[in-house]
Amino acid sequence: MNVTRNSQYRHIETHRIAGALGAEVSGVNLAEDLPDEVLGEVRTALLENQVIFFRDQNLSPARQLAFARRWGEIHLHPFMVGMEEHPEVLRIVKTPSDKKNFGGSWHTDQMFSPQPAMGTILYAVQAPSVGGDTMFTSQYLAYESLSDGMKALLADLKTVCVGDNFKKNGGKSRKEMYSRQMSHMQVKDPGDVQTTSVHPLVRTHPETGRKALFIGGHVQHFDGMTDEESQPLIDFLMKHSTRPEFICRFRWEAGSLAFWDNRCTQHYAVNDYPAETRIMHRVTVRGDTPF
Ligand code: SIN
Numbered sequence: 001m002n003v004t005r006n007s008q009y010r011h012i013e014t015h016r017i018a019g020a021l022g023a024e025v026s027g028v029n030l031a032e033d034l035p036d037e038v039l040g041e042v043r044t045a046l047l048e049n050q051v052i053f054f055r056d057q058n059l060s061p062a063r064q065l066a067f068a069r070r071w072g073e074i075h076l077h078p079f080m081v082g083m084e085e086h087p088e089v090l091r092i093v094k095t096p097s098d099k100k101n102f103g104g105s106w107h108t109d110q111m112f113s114p115q116p117a118m119g120t121i122l123y124a125v126q127a128p129s130v131g132g133d134t135m136f137t138s139q140y141l142a143y144e145s146l147s148d149g150m151k152a153l154l155a156d157l158k159t160v161c162v163g164d165n166f167k168k169n170g171g172k173s174r175k176e177m178y179s180r181q182m183s184h185m186q187v188k189d190p191g192d193v194q195t196t197s198v199h200p201l202v203r204t205h206p207e208t209g210r211k212a213l214f215i216g217g218h219v220q221h222f223d224g225m226t227d228e229e230s231q232p233l234i235d236f237l238m239k240h241s242t243r244p245e246f247i248c249r250f251r252w253e254a255g256s257l258a259f260w261d262n263r264c265t266q267h268y269a270v271n272d273y274p275a276e277t278r279i280m281h282r283v284t285v286r287g288d289t290p291f
Contacts, residue, residue, distance in 0.1 A: 021138040022248030023049035051260035068283040075286040078190035092280040093184035100181035103269035107217035112163035118287030127252040131273035139212035142241035158223035163195030203290040212264040
């Protein structure tokens with residue numbers, strides 16, 4: 001592990017896990033009500049590293065929710081049914097009988113919403129003995145490494161992002177696909193909640209002011225273009241934005257928690273533990289309208 005200690009912190013330590021993004025944070029017990037000063041340092045760590053990880057936490061769904069609420073309003077998933085006692089908490093379960101896993105493609109959370117999730121807080125209840133890692137990619141680096149010509153081409157493009165993406169699921173709805181392949185995940189009808197949204201392809205992070213590519217698996221096509229016209233550029237941008245040098249990979253243990261900034265990252269849950277069970281609790285915090 002590449003260990004760096006940042007002297008600006010008084011309460012926490014951060015240990016970078018990859019060159020591009022990602023740091024483990026120590027010195028924090030998330031089950032406690034964190035003083036504002038400690039929370040401020042955690043915010044700085046998130047903004048500096050884009051995704052931060054905490055080990056050996058002991059968090060009930062209620063405590064995880066209490067931590068999440070310190071960051072803003074909770075973003076309820078329009079399609080996924082949450083826990084009975086805590087509908088804001090999504091229990092992500094994959095057992096040996098499931099072929100697919102939840103989040104097993106590059107994406108950024110709830111990109112199909114008009115105000116996509118600012119952050120996601122994912123807690124491991126049960127991790128496989130091997131496998132089941134999550135990968136993250138820096139969308140700052142993805143944007144910054146493009147040529148000036150490509151940046152100019154992308155500057156005014158907008159994406160149409162779809163929550164129930166029939167095209168990507170081989171014609172199957174989210175409900176059909178999940179009931180066949182992810183039997184523990186319950187899908188609901190979103191009702192009148194908006195699940196298709198148009199966003200800028202290049203967004204400015206509202207807190208850091210840095211520009212990031214805003215692309216992921218929910219992008220169906222560019223606004224004003226056909227699927228066929230859009231697909232080659234989407235393919236290039238997905239390939240480019242997930243280059244190995246832009247990525248970090250996190251190995252879960254029970255009690256680990258990841259907090260990622262959806263405004264400048266994509267993530268991918270690796271499905272490589274066919275004979276084991278993985279159980280996670282996820283809460284998403286509402287973001288603002290991308291610009
Ligand atoms: C997700 O995409 O939110 C789930 C990620 C994971 O389970 O690792």
